[in-house]
Amino acid sequence: MGDDEDAFLAKRLEGMLTNAGVAWLTVSILSYLGFPLADLLPLPLDMAVSFGSWLWALWSSMMAVSLLIRRGRDVLATLCAILVVLVGARVFTAEWGTTYAAHQVRLHQNELAELAAEHRAGRLPEEFELPRQLRYLTIDGKAQRQDEALYLPVWQNWRAEDGAGIAYFSTPPRPDEMVGTAAGDGGLPVRHLGDGWWWVE
Known part of the structure; x- marks a missing residue:
């Protein structure tokens, strides 16, 4: 891998990790505000917002893992994938209403x-x-x-x-x-x- 390509992947990885962090934060905020949003938004729009935020978080996380693998950071990629599973499970199972x-x-x-x-x-x-x-x-x-x-x-x-x-x-x-x-x-x-x-x- 050339220096230019490595630098490009490093910059892209940094952006994707930031994107994933913002996405998971958005999922958590929307989950926390689930009940008031359900009162404000029509059901189809509420479901679309929730589904879209999860899709964003999972896609950006998997892209970050893929970029780590391309840069030869297999151990870090594995740890990142495990972290995604743990964070996703925690957000999904949390009792946001209470x-x-x-x-x-x-x-x-x-x-x-x-x-x-x-x-x-x-x-x-x-x-x-x-x-x-x-x-x-x-x-x-x-x-x-x-x-x-x-x-x-x-x-x-x-x-x-x-x-x-x-x-x-x-x-x-x-x-x-x-x-x-x-x-x-x-x-x-x-x-x-x-x-x-x-x-x-």
């Missing part, structure tokens, strides 16, 4: 604490509009009082048959305590997010 919810609960800790206090005092109607800074958390900017739970619907599928969200319980809920998450569907509290707030699905 991660997103936990971050939002921490971000709005004070506002949610005030809302919980109003719920415990019995001053909230069955359905009401959330304060402006919390409206983006739910599919319609509203919250629902369901018996002992105060429920914020974060996501529903396009037919409103399945849903998930954040619920506040003044006392720890039973493992089998159902919360209405969509028309004809109920969810269970599966992860405590802090301060009495739970992820329900």
Whole structure:
């Protein structure tokens, strides 16, 4: 391999590694924002964006591995391929819904604490509009009082048959305590997010 070709491949490899890094970062961000994006985008567009980001990440990663092999860096190429598999598996299997919810609960800790206090005092109607800074958390900017739970619907599928969200319980809920998450569907509290707030699905 001549010096000019080696320099060309080295420059191309550097660009492809940067491209792959940006692609995987984009996949992670889109996965984290999966529920709010599902509310904002039509289903075909949401699926296309998700599929396109994964295709970009995998293609750029495989191109980087191919360039490493062309430069005779077989060991480094193998390590890079293993890293791609590990990163892809981690991103694919991560519980992005609960991660997103936990971050939002921490971000709005004070506002949610005030809302919980109003719920415990019995001053909230069955359905009401959330304060402006919390409206983006739910599919319609509203919250629902369901018996002992105060429920914020974060996501529903396009037919409103399945849903998930954040619920506040003044006392720890039973493992089998159902919360209405969509028309004809109920969810269970599966992860405590802090301060009495739970992820329900």
